[in-house]
Amino acid sequence: MHEAQAVLLIPDDHIMDKPSSLHNLGMLYRARLQRFNKLGNLSKAICHQKEAVLMTPDSHVQKPEWLSSLGFLYHIQFQREGQPVDTQHCANFLAKSAYSQSGHPLVKLEASINWVHVLFEHALGLQIEAYTWAMAFVLQVIWLSIAVSNWYECIMSDFEGLAVEAAHVAILLQDYPKALKWLEDVSWIRTLFKLLALFQSVIYSLKLVLE
Numbered sequence: 001m002h003e004a005q006a007v008l009l010i011p012d013d014h015i016m017d018k019p020s021s022l023h024n025l026g027m028l029y030r031a032r033l034q035r036f037n038k039l040g041n042l043s044k045a046i047c048h049q050k051e052a053v054l055m056t057p058d059s060h061v062q063k064p065e066w067l068s069s070l071g072f073l074y075h076i077q078f079q080r081e082g083q084p085v086d087t088q089h090c091a092n093f094l095a096k097s098a099y100s101q102s103g104h105p106l107v108k109l110e111a112s113i114n115w116v117h118v119l120f121e122h123a124l125g126l127q128i129e130a131y132t133w134a135m136a137f138v139l140q141v142i143w144l145s146i147a148v149s150n151w152y153e154c155i156m157s158d159f160e161g162l163a164v165e166a167a168h169v170a171i172l173l174q175d176y177p178k179a180l181k182w183l184e185d186v187s188w189i190r191t192l193f194k195l196l197a198l199f200q201s202v203i204y205s206l207k208l209v210l211e
Contacts, residue, residue: 022052023066027038030073040081046073053093068094068111075118085120091115096132105141109155112137113162120169128173131166135182138162142189156193160186 025048034043049070056063071093078086097103097111114132119127138159164184170179 007155011065019052019055019060022048022055026073027069028205033076036066040079042073042077044072046077049073052112058100061102061104064100064107064111065102067093068114071097071111071114071118076108081207084122087118088124091118091122091124094118095130096185098137099104105144106155109138109158113158116162116165120165127169128175128178131162131169131182134162135166135185139185141190156189159189 026045026047029041029045029048032038033045049066052065053070054065057065067147071090076085076094076159077083078090094111094115096110098110098115100108112153116130116134118124119130138155142155142159163182164183167179168174170182
């Protein structure tokens with residue numbers, strides 16, 4: 001591919017030009033995989049996106065998204081080849097995305113949810129740790145969604161499903177206090193947003209009267 005040759009010619013000291021180009025090249029191979037269904041494209045996609053991640057500083061805003069993308073590629077590889085090590089790679093990169101200090105909150109939230117799903121589906125361990133992080137993080141994002149109202153609708157359904165899954169895992173591991181806490185979190189978040197909706201309705205009505 002001419003694109004690959006062009007990327008390889010970019011000097012390594014171009015701090016973000018090369019990682020960004022490598023990631024995009026990986027996405028191109030991923031698209032070719034979906035179109036032509038050739039495993040060689042998958043290995044090249046993983047190779048280029050892994051190199052992009054390694055070259056990208058942790059402070060870069062796009063790194064969580066790139067980590068998640070790399071994790072997804074390993075998930076595809078597991079589905080095609082059935083090697084358990086690929087599920088571990090997938091979980092590791094999703095965890096790194098979830099724990100990132102930079103990046104968009106919704107990107108990291110999605111990584112957190114995907115991480116716990118991979119751990120649960122493949123019984124990889126660390127499930128309580130992962131659910132604890134995901135539940136704590138989703139609560140932070142919900143607080144942010146108070147200021148960004150259109151976030152709430154897309155977050156709340158994910159949160160409720162995550163809380164039920166987390167409680168189920170905690171019960172299986174006989175951590176009953178944690179299971180109860182996570183279910184209670186759903187209840188008080190619902191109550192909070194009902195009160196906020198009522199409060200906004202009252203303010204709107206008062207404004208109409210005052211006008």
